[in-house]
Amino acid sequence: MSRVVNGSPKVSEKTKQKVLAVMREMEYTPNVFARGLGLDSMKTVGIMCPDISDDYMARAVSGLEKRLHKYGYDCILGCSGYEQEEKESYTRLLLSKRIDTLVMVGSTYAGSGKNPEQTDYIREAAEKTPVFLINGYVEGKNIYCTCADDFQAAYEVTSSLIKRGKKRILFLYNSNSFSARQKMAGYEAALSDAGYPISGELKFYTKNEIHYVRDILLEYRNLKFDGVVATDDGLAIGVLKYAKVKGISIPDELSVTGYNDSDFAVCCEPELTSVDSKLGTLCKITIDNMLALLEQKEVIEQKTYVPCEIIKRCTTDF
Amino acid sequence: MSRVVNGSPKVSEKTKQKVLAVMREMEYTPNVFARGLGLDSMKTVGIMCPDISDDYMARAVSGLEKRLHKYGYDCILGCSGYEQEEKESYTRLLLSKRIDTLVMVGSTYAGSGKNPEQTDYIREAAEKTPVFLINGYVEGKNIYCTCADDFQAAYEVTSSLIKRGKKRILFLYNSNSFSARQKMAGYEAALSDAGYPISGELKFYTKNEIHYVRDILLEYRNLKFDGVVATDDGLAIGVLKYAKVKGISIPDELSVTGYNDSDFAVCCEPELTSVDSKLGTLCKITIDNMLALLEQKEVIEQKTYVPCEIIKRCTTDF
Numbered sequence: 345m346s347r348v349v350n351g352s353p354k355v356s357e358k359t360k361q362k363v364l365a366v367m368r369e370m371e372y373t374p375n376v377f378a379r380g381l382g383l384d385s386m387k388t389v390g391i392m393c394p395d396i397s398d399d400y401m402a403r404a405v406s407g408l409e410k411r412l413h414k415y416g417y418d419c420i421l422g423c424s425g426y427e428q429e430e431k432e433s434y435t436r437l438l439l440s441k442r443i444d445t446l447v448m449v450g451s452t453y454a455g456s457g458k459n460p461e462q463t464d465y466i467r468e469a470a471e472k473t474p475v476f477l478i479n480g481y482v483e484g485k486n487i488y489c490t491c492a493d494d495f496q497a498a499y500e501v502t503s504s505l506i507k508r509g510k511k512r513i514l515f516l517y518n519s520n521s522f523s524a525r526q527k528m529a530g531y532e533a534a535l536s537d538a539g540y541p542i543s544g545e546l547k548f549y550t551k552n553e554i555h556y557v558r559d560i561l562l563e564y565r566n567l568k569f570d571g572v573v574a575t576d577d578g579l580a581i582g583v584l585k586y587a588k589v590k591g592i593s594i595p596d597e598l599s600v601t602g603y604n605d606s607d608f609a610v611c612c613e614p615e616l617t618s619v620d621s622k623l624g625t626l627c628k629i630t631i632d633n634m635l636a637l638l639e640q641k642e643v644i645e646q647k648t649y650v651p652c653e654i655i656k657r658c659t660t661d662f
Numbered sequence: 663m664s665r666v667v668n669g670s671p672k673v674s675e676k677t678k679q680k681v682l683a684v685m686r687e688m689e690y691t692p693n694v695f696a697r698g699l700g701l702d703s704m705k706t707v708g709i710m711c712p713d714i715s716d717d718y719m720a721r722a723v724s725g726l727e728k729r730l731h732k733y734g735y736d737c738i739l740g741c742s743g744y745e746q747e748e749k750e751s752y753t754r755l756l757l758s759k760r761i762d763t764l765v766m767v768g769s770t771y772a773g774s775g776k777n778p779e780q781t782d783y784i785r786e787a788a789e790k791t792p793v794f795l796i797n798g799y800v801e802g803k804n805i806y807c808t809c810a811d812d813f814q815a816a817y818e819v820t821s822s823l824i825k826r827g828k829k830r831i832l833f834l835y836n837s838n839s840f841s842a843r844q845k846m847a848g849y850e851a852a853l854s855d856a857g858y859p860i861s862g863e864l865k866f867y868t869k870n871e872i873h874y875v876r877d878i879l880l881e882y883r884n885l886k887f888d889g890v891v892a893t894d895d896g897l898a899i900g901v902l903k904y905a906k907v908k909g910i911s912i913p914d915e916l917s918v919t920g921y922n923d924s925d926f927a928v929c930c931e932p933e934l935t936s937v938d939s940k941l942g943t944l945c946k947i948t949i950d951n952m953l954a955l956l957e958q959k960e961v962i963e964q965k966t967y968v969p970c971e972i973i974k975r976c977t978t979d980f
Contacts, residue, residue, distance in 0.1 A: 402720035613931035
C-alpha cells in the first residue's frame with residue numbers, strides 16, 4: 345500500500361511515536377479513535393442509497409449534498425444495491441466511518457413489509473448514530489422518517505380516473521417497498537370507495553424497464569384495462585410504448601399516470617401526467633431535522649408526511 | 663455543536679489527555695494528523711462532479727463507487743456546480759479531507775479552452791494528490807485523464823448524415839466544455855472532408871432543457887436544417903418535440919442524433935439514435951489506473967482515449 349505523506353506538517357519523531365503508541369493501545373480505527381476521545385462532530389454524514397444511477401436517488405443525493413455542503417458537512421456516499429445482506433453490510437461499513445448521522449434514501453430500506461426483522465439492522469444502527477430515512481418508515485428510537493404521502497396521491501389519481509369513467513384500472517408496480525405499498529393501499533382505497541372490486545389480475549408486477557413493460561403487456565393479450573396507475577414514470581412510459589404498438593389512443597382509450605415527475609415524463613410522447621413526490625421538500629426537511637438534532641438538540645418529529653402534487657399533462661383528460 | 667460519543671470504546675482518561683495534547687501540538691485536523699503521521703492510505707477517494715442529478719454524472723459516480731467499494735475504498739462526494747469559483751473552492755475543500763486521490767467527473771473541469779488559467783487549480787491540486795479526470799483533458803504532472811473519443815464519434819455521425827444526403831446539418835450544443843469542443847471539431851472535420859461549408863449559423867448554442875430547445879427552434883423560423891448532431895440526448899429530444907409541433911417527419915425530412923445513450927433515448931418517440939460514450943469503460947479504466955498508481959506504483963498513461971459506439975434507433979436512416 346502507498347504511504348500518503350503529501351502536505352505533511354512538521355511533526356517530531358517523538359510526537360509520532362507517542363501518538364502511534366496511543367493508537368495501538370486503543371486498537372485504532374479513525375472513527376473509534378475520534379469518538380473515543382469525545383471529539384466534536386466530525387461534520388460528516390453517511391448517505392446510503394441502493395443505486396445512484398436511478399434518477400430519483402440521484403436527485404435526492406443532489407438535494408441532500410447541496411444543503412449539507414451549505415452547513416459545512418461532508419458526504420460519504422454508499423450505494424448498497426437492493427439485497428438485504430448488502431444493505432446490512434453497507435450500513436455497518438458506513439457506521440464504522442467517522443459519520444455524525446446516516447441518511448438512507450429510498451423506501452427499499454424500510455423492508456418489504458412481510459418480515460419486521462428486515463429492518464432490525466436500521467434499529468441497531470440507530471443505537472449508534474441517528475438514522476434519517478427518506479421516503480420510508482421504520483419505527484424505532486433515534487430513527488427519523490420523512491415520507492411523501494403516497495397513499496393520498498395514489499388515491500387521488502385513481503379516483504380521478506374513476507371519475508373520468510375508467511372501469512378497469514391497472515396498478516403497475518415494480519417493488520414491494522414501503523412506498524409501493526402505500527401507493528397500492530391508496531389505489532385499493534379509491535376503488536373500494538367507488539364501489540369497484542379489487543382485482544388481483546389488475547395489480548401487475550413487472551421489471552422497471554421500458555421495453556420489458558411494453559413486451560409483457562403485449563404478451564398478456566387477455567388483460568383488458570382502460571387506465572393505468574404506475575408507481576414510476578419509467579413503468580408508465582412502457583405503457584405508452586405498448587399503446588403505440590397496439591394503436592390505442594391516449595388518453596381517450598387508455599389514460600396513464602406516472603410517478604416522481606422525472607425528466608422522463610416530458611421526454612415521452614404524449615407527455616406524461618405524473619405525481620410530483622416532492623423530493624426536494626423531503627430532502628430539505630430531513631437536513632433541517634438533522635441540524636436541529638445535531639446542533640441544537642431540539643426534539644424533532646420521528647415521522648413527517650409531505651403531500652404530493654399531481655402534474656397534469658397529456659396522458660390523462662383530468 | 664453536538665458531541666458524538668456513540669460507540670465509544672473504553673479509553674482511559676490518561677490516554678485521552680495524552681492524545682489530545684499531541685493533537686493540540688500538531689494543530690490537529692484529521693487529514694493533516696493522519697498524513698503527518700505517515701499513516702497508510704486513508705482508503706478514501708474524493709469524487710467531484712458539477713451536478714449529481716445529471717444522468718451522465720450519476721451513472722459515472724455509480725460506476726466509480728461500485729468499483730471503489732469492491733477494492734475497499736470510501737467515496738466522499740462533492741457537487742461543485744459549474745462556476746469557476748465553486749469548482750476551485752470545492753477542490754480545496756476535498757483536498758483538505760483525508761483523501762488518497764481526487765476524481766473529477768465531467769469535462770467542465772477541463773475549462774472552456776479559452777483561458778489556460780482556468781485549469782490552474784487542477785494542476786495545483788495535483789501537487790498534493792493524484793487527480794483523475796473523466797472525459798476531460800488537462801495537461802500536468804500527476805493528472806490522469808480518461809476520455810471518450812468524442813471527436814471521432816461526432817465525425818462519424820456527421821459523415822453518416824452527409825452520406826444519407828443531408829445538406830444542412832445543425833450542431834446543437836449547450837456548453838463549451840472539453841467534450842463539446844471535441845464534438846464540434848469532429849463535426850467540422852466531417853463537413854470539411856465532404857467539401858461542405860462550415861456555417862456559423864448552423865452551430866447552435868442552447869440551454870439543455872427539452873421545451874426550451876423546442877421553443878427556441880420554433881422561434882428561429884428562417885433557420886433551415888435537415889439533420890441535427892446534438893451533444894446530449896436531452897437536446898436531441900427537444901428537436902423531436904420541435905419536429906412534432908411542425909409536423910416534420912423523422913427521419914425522412916429531419917434526421918437527429920443524440921449523445922450519451924441515456925435512458926432518455928428510449929423514452930422519446932421515435933426512439934433516438936445516440937452515441938454510447940462508454941462511460942462504464944471510462945470509470946473502469948480510471949479506477950484501474952488509480953489502483954495501479956496507489957497500490958503498486960505502476961507508471962500509468964496520463965491520457966487514454968476510448969472509442970464510442972453509435973447506437974442506431976429510429977431518428978436516422980443509417
